[in-house]
Amino acid sequence: xxxxxxxxxxxxxxxxxxxxxxxxxxxxxxxxxxxxxxxxxxxxxxxxxxxxxxxxxxxxxxxxxxxxxxxxxxxxxxxxxxxxxxxxxxxxxxxxxxxxxxxxxxxxxxxxxxxxxxxxxxxxxxxxxxxxxxxx
Numbered sequence: 001x002x003x004x005x006x007x008x009x010x011x012x013x014x015x016x017x018x019x020x021x022x023x024x025x026x027x028x029x030x031x032x033x034x035x036x037x038x039x040x041x042x043x044x045x046x047x048x049x050x051x052x053x054x055x056x057x058x059x060x061x062x063x064x065x066x067x068x069x070x071x072x073x074x075x076x077x078x079x080x081x082x083x084x085x086x087x088x089x090x091x092x093x094x095x096x097x098x099x100x101x102x103x104x105x106x107x108x109x110x111x112x113x114x115x116x117x118x119x120x121x122x123x124x125x126x127x128x129x130x131x132x133x134x135x136x
């Protein structure tokens with residue numbers, strides 16, 4: 001009869017396996033953790049833009065732009081008249097993708113995180129597209 005290992009024993013085994021894998025790393029990888037390499041910095045050091053800074057940045061960007069009558073985009077030949085059909089096409093593609101993902105989920109197929117995000121936010125995306133149409 002096999003005995004079950006305790007959670008502590010299982011954790012120790014996992015740590016031992018990780019240490020073995022780590023010790024087999026190439027020397028140049030291990031150099032990243034050398035004491036003489038200096039202190040490690042946290043991946044996110046601070047908030048770059050708080051709410052007030054975003055507002056100020058938005059105002060400064062707005063001041064650098066000029067509003068002109070005529071086509072919205074001229075460099076690539078896009079005009080405001082082409083914006084709404086493209087928006088409609090994009091929304092149509094997103095709806096078809098959501099329908100497909102929904103069918104796959106109902107059929108028990110695995111969906112990745114991006115698919116879950118799209119399904120979770122489909123209503124918000126539709127609402128935002130309506131707001132874009134009304135706002136422009």
